[in-house]
Amino acid sequence: MRVDARKNYDRLLAVAGEVFADEGADASLRDIARRAGVGLGTLYRHFPTREALLETLLRASFEALAERAKVLESSDSADEALVAWMQETTEFTYRQRGIIALMMGAIEDTNSALHDSCVMLRAAGTALLTRAQAEGKARDDLSGAELFDLIAALAWLREQPSHAARADHLFTLIADAILTDSSGAHSGAGSEPGTTAPTETVPPPAG
Known part of the structure; x- marks a missing residue:
C-alpha cells in the first residue's frame, strides 16, 4: 500500500x-x-461495505472473545465458564451500538464481511455449550445457533432505555433456564437481580 x-x-x-x-x-x-x-x-x-469497515475495526475484539472461550474451556466449571462467556459477549455486543442487527444478518450471509467473525463467535460459544451439555450441566435441547440468538436478544435489551433496567435480571433468568444445575453458582456469588458478576474485560475495538 x-x-x-x-x-x-x-x-x-x-x-x-x-x-x-x-x-x-x-x-x-x-x-x-x-x-x-x-x-x-x-x-x-x-x-467496499459498511460490514467490511466494521469487521476491520472489531476484528481484534472478535478474536479476543474466541480466545477467551478457549481459555474458559479448560476451567474447572463448565457451567460457570459458559455463563461467564455469555456475559462478556453480551456486554461486547451491546457496547457496539447498532451492530446486533448487522451480526444477525451477517451470520446467515456468506458474502458479508462480518460472516466469518460471527461464525467464529458462534463456534466459540457452541464449544462451551457442548462441554456443559456433555457434563450434564446444560440442557441438551439448546443449539449453538440458539445460544447466539439469545446473546443477541440480551444485548438488544440493553440497548433499549425502557428495558435496560431489567436486562441483568433477565440474563440471570436465561442462564437459569439454560443450566440444569440451579445451585446459583453460575450467577455469581451473592449477586442479585440488577447486578452481574465481574468478568474479564474484552479489549476495545482497534482505531
Whole structure:
C-alpha cells in the first residue's frame, strides 16, 4: 500500500471508530469520509461495505472473545465458564451500538464481511455449550445457533432505555433456564437481580 493510501486507510479507521462509538453502527459513511478528509470513493476503495469497515475495526475484539472461550474451556466449571462467556459477549455486543442487527444478518450471509467473525463467535460459544451439555450441566435441547440468538436478544435489551433496567435480571433468568444445575453458582456469588458478576474485560475495538 502506498504511503498516502496507508495514511488515508489509518485515518478512516480512526475516524470511523470515533463516529461509530458516538452514533452507532448505522452512522453515515459519507460523514465518516468527510471527517477523515477524503472522498466517499476513497472510503469505498478501502472498505467496499459498511460490514467490511466494521469487521476491520472489531476484528481484534472478535478474536479476543474466541480466545477467551478457549481459555474458559479448560476451567474447572463448565457451567460457570459458559455463563461467564455469555456475559462478556453480551456486554461486547451491546457496547457496539447498532451492530446486533448487522451480526444477525451477517451470520446467515456468506458474502458479508462480518460472516466469518460471527461464525467464529458462534463456534466459540457452541464449544462451551457442548462441554456443559456433555457434563450434564446444560440442557441438551439448546443449539449453538440458539445460544447466539439469545446473546443477541440480551444485548438488544440493553440497548433499549425502557428495558435496560431489567436486562441483568433477565440474563440471570436465561442462564437459569439454560443450566440444569440451579445451585446459583453460575450467577455469581451473592449477586442479585440488577447486578452481574465481574468478568474479564474484552479489549476495545482497534482505531
